[in-house]
Amino acid sequence: MDRLRVASLLPGLTGRGVLLAAPVDADHVRRTLSTSGFAVAEVAGPAAGMREAQAAIARALRLPDTAGRNLDALVDSLRDLATWWPDDERVALLWPGAEQLVEGDLPGFLTLTEILRAATDDLWRGGGTGDRQFETVAFVRRHGVRALGEA
Template identity: 85%
Template structure:
């Protein structure tokens, strides 16, 4: 698998970020379709989390991680490192995080903690195509906060 060609930023060049990319909620269906067409397995965090622990639990559930990953940050980090265990048939996994702006607005430090963990997982999981490698990225859907719709990004 050519990781450079498969990165979400290559499929959707209007998205901002690396590892955790920001997208406008209006683009959610387009993003999902492009990811599926690009060979990604797509997991979606559910819920309207306004606290870090709620968001953490939603992310862990979406990624089919053990329950401890939803309540313990160290367990989340460890479980993400073992993503191949939870997604054995999928080399490309994308986490969609709708409503991420709720956490940004209610608990910015919590949002930053979770996005740093997700970014680190992106870096840790791809080692150049060795067995067990996973291309993992997150798309956080954020209304406002400078995030533009894809059609606006090229305008």
């Protein structure tokens, strides 16, 4: 399996591992990823606190309940993404309403995005058995995030 970066499919998204996108582009992002071979997991509802967002991320990724309550368990569960997504070599997490956490708990947002970014790096070792391509697209209104196609 060759590595396929979300940013190469959707030029204009900013970031690495966790990419930022404008909410207006959500349908386009979802459609592009789905038609490019990514299994798409979507966080349900915005969260103003880190623990709430963590639990929503764990549910979206079908991780064990402990991953939604304990940061170490989240890290460990993400390392085992192939266990939870055995039939999908490419997994994209879509996180609508991420600005709620940015505005309500910026340190929590930074903690979760660092965990997700590290998982992106850890899960790909060159395309061997068990490797997963994993990236997150956080939809953020305002905060300098531009819609695709904006100059």
